[in-house]
Amino acid sequence: MTETPPPRRARAEIDLGALRANVRTLRARVAPRVQLMAVVKADAYGHGAVRCARAALEAGAEWLGTATPHEALALRAAGITDARILCWLWTPGDPWADGIEAGLDMAVSGMWALREVVQAARETGRPARIQLKADTGLGRNGCQPADWPELVGEALKAQKDGLVTVTGLWSHFACADEPGHPSIASQLDVFRSMLDYAEKAGVEPEVRHIANSPATLTLPEAHFDLVRPGIAMYGVSPSPEVGTSADFGLRPVMSLIGSVALVKQVPGGHGVSYGHHYVTPSETTLGLIPLGYADGIPRHASGRGPVLVGDRIRRVAGRVAMDQFVVDLGGDAVESGAEALLFGPGDRGEPTAEDWAQAADTIAYEIVTRIGARVPRVYVNG
Structure with a gap:
């Protein structure tokens, strides 16, 4: 990453003004009470995570999102210390303790992850902030509905013991870029059902969220408490068949x-x-x-x-x-x-x-x- 004249061979020019404008455009599409998470995983989709994260926060984003804990920890090391950061793609043996010390919100999709984060909380002497992820139909990461009662119950026990705080409940769409796809309504129904179960059991989440870029742009019923635009923030249409970047009021960065x-x-x-x-x-x-x-x-x-x-x-x-x-x-x-x-x-x-x-x-x-x-x-x- 450089601001000095680059080699003549090639450069990727990143327009941070366009990024800030895109964040403001996306914020305008959601209700004032709905928070916005700027997703900066994969080095901000190739644009440079630290600079793009700072620009997004300047434009009104309240949260940052990364896939791996190492991406999130790199943001903290770069001096982004105040923003909430959710990271969701954990594997056994990942640095849960470092995540706790860095004040990250960490996604938990299964019992193995809950066990590891609870152990890290015991070792650090600090409670972990966790968000329980539900698999509502995408079939990737997340807890299946059949296993949800166990995960919720054990997370609440850990919270009662002062080891974790459940800050969020969330999921991810499979086909939000295809408006009208039957899986969208199905996933929303499953998500609402899993939210209802968790909240009746005693979870009081700060945020509930499922909306990615296409859902932010086309599915207001999916906005809940927070939206998570990724590619749209960089001015690329997530649904070219539905609309171009210009159609959505976005500019490529x-x-x-x-x-x-x-x-x-x-x-x-x-x-x-x-x-x-x-x-x-x-x-x-x-x-x-x-x-x-x-x-x-x-x-x-x-x-x-x-x-x-x-x-x-x-x-x-x-x-x-x-x-x-x-x-x-x-x-x-x-x-x-x-x-x-x-x-x-x-x-x-x-x-x-x-x-x-x-x-x-x-x-x-x-x-x-x-x-x-x-x-x-x-x-x-x-």
Whole structure:
């Protein structure tokens, strides 16, 4: 992460002003009493967790969310000490004691996790803040309804003993990005039932939450006490079939910018890149872009990935290699060092992350998150 001039090779430009505006837009979609958790897992979806977390808090987020405890502890180590942080993807032997000392809210999805966090509380002499996660139909992490009474009961016993405080009850949608999918109503019914059981048993949660980015945008009945936008905060639509980023009032935060490392003229019939899957149809100019799959450029976008060079969209010619790919410039005179804009907000006619997702048969979440560490993040509007 840098604010000094980056190498000409490539940079990921992160617009913190756009991120703050997105957080405010998302806040405006929920009732004033509903809190917002800014999800900054996976290094803030490739955007830089510390800088994005601070910007989100400045814009009104009350919570931060990470997947792993190590991500959450890194935020604390960076000086983010006051915000509530929920981390949810724990494995046996993870640093529960460190999480307690750091004041994290820690998700518990099963009895093994409750046992480990209770033991850590005994060792540290401090109660742990925990949130019980319910599997309402996603089938990943979370406690099954059949096992919920045991988990709730044992958590309440630990709370009575002063070892834990149950601060939240929560779950996660499977198909919120497909409005009208029957699983949405089913999961809400199961979630309400599991909430009712826990609260009647004596749990008094600070927050109840299930809404991810698409649910924040399209399912007001799922907002409860808190929403957890992730990809939407970075200006990428979680449901392109339903609406673009602009349709939701969001602006993409990341622009991926490279430079043309070499321009050369080649004859017709010239093979390009590994396997010669592209052969020049006639005499032309080729431009070398020094980014490859080691930088997160999807190899699946070979032959299809769009790049703005000059005033025209070019396509990846042949295979994306580890460190570079080629575009056919069609005979245009382009200088070495010219800008190659892979994706951005689209203001200049450049491709977007969604365009790359379509070229690679994936989702835009993956496009921004996979941009590698050797591409420096450069922050603007900080």
